[in-house]
Amino acid sequence: MPTYTAPIKDTQFILHDVLQVSTQSIDGYADLEPEFTAAILEAAGALASDVVAPLNLPGDREGCRLENGVVHTPKGFKEAFDQIREGGWPGLDLPEEFGGQGMPYLVGTAVGEIFSGANQAFTMYQGLTHGAASAILAHGSEAQKQTYLPKMVSCEWTGTMNLTEPHCGTDLGLMRTKAEPQDDGSYKVTGQKIFISAGDHDMSQNVIHLVLAKIPGGPDGIKGVSLFIVPKFVVNEDGSLGERNAVSVGALEEKMGIHGNSTCVMNYDGATGFLIGEMHKGMRAMFVMMNEARLGVGMQGLAQAEAAYQNAVIYAKDRLQGRAVTGAQNPAGPADPLIVHPDIRRSLMEQKSFIEGARAFLLWGASLIDASHRAGDADAEGLVSLMTPVIKGFLTDKGFEACVLAQQIYGGHGYIEEWGMSQFVRDARIAQIYEGANGVQALDLVGRKLAQSGGKYVMAYFEMVKTFCKDHGDAEMADFVTPLKAASKDLQAAGMFFMQNGMKNPDAALAGSYDFMHLFGYVSLGLMWAKMAKAAQEALAVGTQDKTFYETKLATARFYMARQLPMTATLLKRIESGADPVMALDADAF
Amino acid sequence: MPTYTAPIKDTQFILHDVLQVSTQSIDGYADLEPEFTAAILEAAGALASDVVAPLNLPGDREGCRLENGVVHTPKGFKEAFDQIREGGWPGLDLPEEFGGQGMPYLVGTAVGEIFSGANQAFTMYQGLTHGAASAILAHGSEAQKQTYLPKMVSCEWTGTMNLTEPHCGTDLGLMRTKAEPQDDGSYKVTGQKIFISAGDHDMSQNVIHLVLAKIPGGPDGIKGVSLFIVPKFVVNEDGSLGERNAVSVGALEEKMGIHGNSTCVMNYDGATGFLIGEMHKGMRAMFVMMNEARLGVGMQGLAQAEAAYQNAVIYAKDRLQGRAVTGAQNPAGPADPLIVHPDIRRSLMEQKSFIEGARAFLLWGASLIDASHRAGDADAEGLVSLMTPVIKGFLTDKGFEACVLAQQIYGGHGYIEEWGMSQFVRDARIAQIYEGANGVQALDLVGRKLAQSGGKYVMAYFEMVKTFCKDHGDAEMADFVTPLKAASKDLQAAGMFFMQNGMKNPDAALAGSYDFMHLFGYVSLGLMWAKMAKAAQEALAVGTQDKTFYETKLATARFYMARQLPMTATLLKRIESGADPVMALDADAF
Structure with missing residues (x-):
């Protein structure tokens, strides 16, 4: 196990x-x-x-x-x-x-x-x-906070997010669930929601559903969506649990992974709900949380990769198979451990350099959220808002790939469920899909975030990379700064391409949006690795008892620069090919 | 479904x-x-x-x-x-x-x-x-052929291949299953084999196991391995089924996918076996089949991608979500179909251009096998032997990726088993592992096949690409030939890098072996797309009733050239970074 x-x-x-x-x-x-x-x-x-x-x-x-x-x-x-x-x-x-x-x-x-x-x-x-x-x-109102938060903060009661319906996921304007106002100020919520993670279970006394629904007579589409609190058990004035609400589990979904989480079809049959925030402004309430939620999903991509990697390393050191091409490393044994083989190393280094770079990127993003919320730093908020789709999309895509790499090291055993490597792959897969599928993240990045505040934050990002490179132009950092500079130029060129072509033809930008999200991810991990290399050099310079740790950081940074970051050139080429190759065919030709 | x-x-x-x-x-x-x-x-x-x-x-x-x-x-x-x-x-x-x-x-x-x-x-x-x-x-001997083949050709009896043991997969020299000679010329086979696909089942009267085992007293390691026929029911002289042999199913493996195939642990407890081919030459017998078997696995990668793609296209045309950024395409409906969105197109084109290119590559490879077997063409045999690890490794890696892309188009529904997209991903995954994990394919390509006959076949491959480019230097073909030339240069440069560095340090070649396998794959699909473009141009030139079909081929070829083939530059960069970034760490540093 x-x-x-x-x-x-x-x-x-x-x-x-x-x-x-x-x-x-x-x-x-x-x-x-x-x-x-x-x-x-x-x-x-x-x-x-x-x-x-x-x-x-x-x-x-x-x-x-x-x-x-x-x-x-x-x-x-x-x-x-x-x-x-x-x-x-x-x-x-x-x-x-x-x-x-x-x-x-x-x-x-x-x-x-x-x-x-x-x-x-x-x-x-x-x-x-x-x-x-x-x-x-x-x-929430002050009363809502007092009613729900103490129990939710402790997880005596758990919560859910109800957005998706059978016919609408990304496009929530198509939503059909309705919330009819009642005389007492509450609403009767009716409709079906699907893919509700932790929708119901036996681990808490109450489940507090946050449900998007439309109040009849409101604006069409996404502008007529409001957010409601629908508790499984209605809460009495004294805080005790009241009657069972008219919300029930229609079915449990059979999924590729995350089997331990109850993914429910939730049926609302005139369930009592309470408006949270303003009427018809439900999406705004949702969007505020989205940066955090998406960062949290990016974190899941990284987390599964880390877990899979740890087990791949254990297996690679333990499993004896073949001999090192440069001469036996374990001559007393019947064969050498897998880890002697260059291609196994290549795979482990890809995983390792991704994971550690991604963790730095994620924690940096989290610190920007703190800077925004706790220090009122609007620039930090703008920057993390720009980077959020990258953290979500890139970390979950690469996290999934890392899990596949880790599984591959196990050979046939990787495909057998009892070894657990399949589960990492299957569990990691969902993070690319939920909380906005990664294509939607790319659309958010290129279609919305790039141009936010007149492109202020993306310019700030470029400036930050440039400043770092300028500040660390010494020979010792050249191994890291030179490739980072080149990659950052690719990213800027891609941004320039979108500016020059996207106005005339939005498809020209959107056709390259996914590649841009990855390009941004590669450069960001490049920046993180350059910063980590710098920190490692400093630690080594002042003297440390843990030389190997810091030298390993430097070696991993070099691997990332030499073998991962060059991907930016290909991504730029793809982007610069524009809309034509992507949009050439009639739908019927597929 | x-x-x-x-x-x-x-x-x-x-x-x-x-x-x-x-x-x-x-x-x-x-x-x-x-x-x-x-x-x-x-x-x-x-x-x-x-x-x-x-x-x-x-x-x-x-x-x-x-x-x-x-x-x-x-x-x-x-x-x-x-x-x-x-x-x-x-x-x-x-x-x-x-x-x-x-x-x-x-x-x-x-x-x-x-x-x-x-x-x-x-x-x-x-x-x-x-x-x-x-x-x-x-x-087999003539008698063995007469005994087994008629029933196996018709599939009245089915067959299996027994190589892997719990402690040895790739490194078959570690094998423990033994075959003890009996007075009547038969052997008693004893040992345990795992991951035996179609190991036992209820669809045929007999199962003919081909089992690798060691005859006691033979050479150590891989040179002491022989191949045996071990039938589930021993066959009588008159062809009727005799006694149940001492081979049994120890367990069925619980796998990530291909659940409909019985993957068995097979226990041989002194089972009656018959030597096939020469004693201690079992690996040679296995290797002869390997080109075909590996081509067949490459085919599976392509096949799952095709199936997944077909269903992704159906969903992308059917599912209404969002509006085209260039204006509503389905104004009468509540939303436009997914297929209007550039990023969905990007994904479908990636799948389509891979699948059709891969099919051409596979069928070309199969025709070379025919040229070798049916026309005694030794050059064809050499060429397909060189390309076999590429067909196996590249088609299964990219086939798996294509399945993941297809699944992604379904959003949340892609993760739910009842939609079937998860199964394509889970089933496709095995093809990267069995019949030689893809890392082993890369090792075979770089460590063995490149240098075969003094590099004759890889030179022939380069020459063939060069000749095609020269023969089609016209302006009409420039869209295809120019990128193919550039990509082929990258492949040659990588081969040159291995030649210059691999002798001094084999790790320098092997660290880049996986990238080289992919580089070879990209160039080969590029060659296929150039050939398909040429064929489409010719069909259009002579006039055809199916103009759209051929124009679609040209557009898909352009997509491949513009957006897929540029990957070769990055792969070359990775390869040229050599062994150092990959091999820098001590095993303990992982």
Whole structure:
């Protein structure tokens, strides 16, 4: 069975050597000294390794089951969820006012990776709750906050997000679920929602559904969508649980992966709902949460890759097969371990260089969210808003690919479910799809974010890369800065191509949107690796007891620069070929 | 539920417009007139669509089950297998002497794609039998041929290949299964084999296992391996079935996909076996079949991509979501179909340009095998031997990616098993692993095939591309020939890099072996697309009633050249970075 170990040392390196968080003037960051974050990460890591990870494979096999309208989670989930609650993990970065620990989002993200890596399906129950609680926090009335948040912050009650309907996913304007106003100010919600993660289960007393629906008579399409709180059990004035609401599980979906999470068809049959935020402004309420939710999904891509990689390394060191081409490395044994073979190394280095670069990118993004929320930094908000589709799309695409690479190292055993590598691949796959399929992320990036505030944030991004390269023009950093410069030029050229052609023909930009999202991802990980290399050089220069750790960072950075970053040239070429090759055919010709 | 339609028109285009098979001086090719091959493909297509494909999704859900030592295949498999047998499909390209139809391997490959695309798990039962029959044909004694082949050609008896053991897959020298000689000339085979596809089932009277094992006292390692026939029921002299042999199914593997195929742990407990070919020359016997088997696996990658693509196209035309950025295309409806969106087009074009290019590459490879076997063309044999790891590795990697792309078009529905897109991805995944994992294909290509006969065949390949480019230097072909030339230069430069560096340091070549396999694949599909473009231009020039078909080929060729082929530059850069970035770390640093 696969194992999981929290990547504490790597996370600490990013937090302290690279981001130098405790020196940042963001509310709460001064507390984030290395010893403090280490203590948190170690506690999370222990729970993840000992309690959460061992449920991953069994949870995949057993799955959830629906019996008489009640969803049963896999064996052990309930007890593990109790431990998560007891540890206060769900409220780590939620306000103290509602029982949380009030820590920065950055800390929540670093810890989130650990639990997700240990067991994505399980961790989604608290993840969805976190998202729903954030929505209520941002848009709920004071009374709604008081009613729901204390229980949601502790995960005594869990939450869900209800957007998709059978005929509409991305295009929510097509939504049919309706909410009819009642005399008492509540609404009767009627309709069917699908793909509702953690839609129902046996681990909490109540489930608080956030449901998008249309109030009859409102504007057509997306402008007539409002957001409602629909509790499984209506909450009485005194906070006790009242009557069972008219919301039920129509079916559990049979999915490719995340079997331990209950993905429900939810039927609302005149269920009592409460408007949250303004009428017809439901999408605005949703969008506020989206940066965080999408960052969280990008994190899942990284987390599965990390878990798969750890097990691939174990297997590559353990499995004896063939001899090193340069001479036996394990002459006493019947064969050498897989890890001696250059192509196995190539695969492991691809995984490793992606994972560590992605983690830096993700945590940097999380720190920008903190800068925006906790320090009122509008530029940070603009920058992370620009990068969010990249973090979501690139990290989940590459995270999935990394899982496939890790599975491949197992050969035939990778295809057998009992080894667990298939599960990493199957679980990682969903992150490319939900919370806005990756094609939609690319559309958001190129069609919306690039031009935001007159292109201010993308210019700021380019400037930042340029400044870093200028500031580190020394020979020692040339191995990293030279390729980064070249890649960044490719990214700028692609942006220029869109500016010059997108106005005349929007298809010319959108045909290259997916490639641009990846191009942006490659450059961003390049920037992260250059920064990590710099931090490693500095640590080595002042002298360190852990030379190997920092030298490994430098070697991994070199690998990334030499073998991953050159991808930008091909992506630029694709983009510059414009709309014609993509749009040439009539639909009938497919 | 997904549907499947045989790609007859595309296959006919390759056979006749591109390869011009009926004009080739290969035994049996003169018969391959368009009407003749169309009749075969249509008959196969009808059976595939109506009988075989409808069992694909149910077969995945039901899987195989082992009860009291007997493997039961999913409902409907047995009846469908009867129809396959009745149609004479298993023996299509096997010798008439043993009841086959004696057609070229090329025809078998084109038909094989159809059945594989309809249902890979089901089609493997005959595929494995074909492989085992080919081994007996090539290496069996006359008596063995007479005993086994008539029943195997008809698939009354099916066959298996037993190579892998729990501790050894790629490195067969570690094998422990032993075969002890008996006084009557037979052997007692003892050991355990794993991952045995079609290892046992309820669809045939007998199963003929081909088993690699070591005769005690023979040479160590791979040089001491011999090949044995171990029938489930020993065959009496009169051809009737005799006693049940001491071979049994230890377990059925739970796999990521191909659930309809019984992947068995086979236990041999002193089972009666018969040496096939020479003692200790078992690997040689295996290797002869490997080109064909690996081509067949490459074909599976293509076949799953085709099936997934067809269903992605149906969904993209049917599903209404969002509006075209250039203005509504379906103004009467609530939204436009997905296919209007540039990024959906990008994805479909990636799939389409891969699939059609891959099919041309595969069928060209199959025609080279025919040239080798039926016309004694040693150069053709050398060339296909060089290209075989590319066909296997590149077509299965890209075929898997194409399935993932197709699944992505379905959004959330792609992740739900009932839509069937997950199955294409899960089934396609195995082809990257079995019959030599793709990393081993890359090793075979760079470590063995490139240098074969002093590099004669790779030089011939380069020469062939060069000649094609020279012969088609006209302006009309420039869109295709110019990018092909550039890509081919990248491939040559990579080959040169290996020559210059591989001798000093084999790791320098092997670190780039996987990239080289892909580089070779991209260039080969580029060559195929240039040839297809030429054929399309010729058809358009002489006038055709099917202008759209040929214009679509030209547009797809342009897409491939503009957006896929530029990948070669990045792959070359990776290769030229050599061994250092890949091999820098100590194993402990992972």
